[in-house]
Amino acid sequence: MLKALLQRFGQTVFVLFGISVLVFLVFFATPGADPTSRIAGKNASPETIAKVRQEYGFDRPLPVQYATMMKKLFITQDLTSYANRGEKVVPELIKAAPVTLSLATGGAVIWVVVSILMGTVAAAFRGTWIDRTLMAIGLIGISIPVFWLGQVANLITQARYHDTWLFSWVPALGYVPFAESPVGWFKALIIPWCTLAVLFIGVYARVLRSDLVTVSGEDFMRTARAKGLSPTRVLLVHGLRTSMITFVSLFGMDFAQLIGGGALLTEVVFGLQGVGRLTYQALSALDLPLIMASVMYSAVFVVLANALVDVIYIFLDPRVRDGR
Amino acid sequence: MAGDAPLLDVRDLCVSFRSGGRDVPIIENVSFTVCEREILGIVGESGSGKSVTAMAIMRLIDDPGVSLRGSVRFRGQELTTLPQKAFRHIRGREIAMIFQDPMTAFTPVYTIGWQIDEAIRVHERVSKSEARTRTVRLLGDMGVPDPERTANRYPHQLSGGLRQRAMIAMALSCNPALLIADEPTTALDVTVQAQILDLLRNLRTDYGSAVMLITHDMGVVAETCDHVMVLYSGRVAERGPASAIFTQPAHPYTAALLDSIPPLTGPRPMRLPSIAGVPPAPLERPPGCAFAPRCHYAHDACSVLPPLVRFAEQDVACILPGEGKALPPRILHGAEA
Secondary structure: OHHHHHHHHHHHHHHHHHHHHHHHHHHHHOOOOOHHHHHHOOOOOHHHHHHHHHHHOOOOOHHHHHHHHHHHHHHOOOOEOOOOOOOEHHHHHHHHHHHHHHHHHHHHHHHHHHHHHHHHHHHHOOOOHHHHHHHHHHHHHHHOOHHHHHHHHHHHHHHHOOOOOOOOOOOOOOOOOOOOOHHHHHHHHHHHHHHHHHHHHHHHHHHHHHHHHHHHOOHHHHHHHHOOOOHHHHHHHHHHHHHHHHHHHHHHHHHHHHHHHHOHHHHHHOOOOOHHHHHHHHHHOOOHHHHHHHHHHHHHHHHHHHHHHHHHHHHHOHHHHHHO | OOOOOOOEEEEEEEEEEEEOOEEEEEEEEEEEEEOOOOEEEEEOOOOOOHHHHHHHHHOOOOOOOEEEEEEEEEOOEEOOOOOHHHHHHHEOOOEEEEOOOOOOOOOOOOOHHHHHHHHHHHHOOOOHHHHHHHHHHHHHHOOOOOHHHHHOOOHHHOOHHHHHHHHHHHHOOOOOOEEEEEOOOOOOOHHHHHHHHHHHHHHHHHOOOEEEEEEOOHHHHHHHOOEEEEEEOOEEEEEEEHHHHHHOOOOHHHHHHHHOOOOOOOOOOOOOOOOOOOOOOHHHOOOOOOOHHHOOOOOHHHHOOOOOEEEOOEEEOOOOHHHOOOOOOOOOOHHHO
């Protein structure tokens, strides 16, 4: 167990190192990305430029600059932004993380529950109108752009019907910390959650349905029926459990991606100051420290989510247990 | 061996699938009986309809285009019209089934013991621990070493032979009166095959079960079965007591199958005789005898479908005995002759 943990930790460090070097080099190789002139401002005198260059250490060799940045990011945690002078990057990220975490987790709960329901029901009624209707709904979900859906949801709940009994409970756009008011947190996030979940429900329901259909042709499903089990039990206990393996690996990737800032569009539409939005701001301002911090943050989460998926695998599939 | 009333009485069973707008007959007018504690071998090449017959009896074919005709009576109860819900009480409890490939026949994510417990608990109201006790006993009876530990293992951790033993243990968990074994030894190596056949042979004394053994291997039949039914292209070619069929096959197809078993004694042939050609596809069956195109004895009269006629101890779908030109008894090599 300890060995596995250490191994995982070593992998994480390695991944973080690789990504950070890549981000660093790409940044300095980008034309027009030289932070000196941007920090010093337009039409700055050569003396100012030289001073800034010296102050920020841009005159030193790249490996030294890299090491300094890593030290400031991970050890002293006082890495400051290039775009907004004096703004510390790590607290920014720490402030944004819970927003994204809440958004992604809540959305994930909804999409997992609904897509398992939809996929299983569709597979159980394979070939009937129920199946076709559910899959058509899924396809619509996949096809709707999330920013459009978000805007429409806002239009309905915030403007058009906000004053009716149906949507008067919807708070203004923005995030309410869970610690401040759990109910407020829930109210503020339920519509973003659903919006975020729609796309994934479509994808996951279709994947699960096709897995269930494939698995229903397997020998062990025939054995289960030959034992005299009810069709429901055969489908849920033998089929669904076995089909969850693809579902889980897909989930690990998507969830990590969302936590790492992949929910940018949803965050923007619903005015949530999350990691996605932060990364977007950093990128549009070519703010290396902030880019670096958010990339590191999402890399950590991708690695963590993968570890989580591995654990679920071990739980789901005994064959994996022995393979280790 | 045979009791008075047959345990399973299949009459004129026809199964056809809808494909490309027409019904493709897979098996046609198959009739046979299985008595209590009897072992019936169903033999035929791939595609002759052996497995479909078994699946049709168990009503496990869930293709929407399938149509079943004929009658299947189990202890006098008609199975073909029984509602699915009532049928579930028969499956596993009265008629159990084991399959060809023990590698894929268990759900990979549950332990062997869990799956056998499940089979017991679905039919009988017993506690988990009672079910497990029975599971362990069954596994032990089936010759599984260290049954308690084996019950807690997952299918992939066991060898093919052990899995097939576990499969048989599961099938026997509710003391079924009839066990349908669909090529239970095909996927196993020869030594394990012999052990599993031994096991099946002893079921009638140890568990009082009749066995319907589906195989393509005449050698397996010779070792195991009381009665034999030879299927060819979805029709019964010959059916009767195993001893009679092995000494004097009346259908040229049966004779050809027997010729393809390597002799145990005497000079070894350079090449085993094989039957030229392949069985016809269901849609291309000739109107007469389906075996005629591959038969040495085929003549004009074979273009009419031959009815099953009584010959010696068996029933045969061939006109040769009726024409007084029955095949000669087989010369058996060695001590048996």
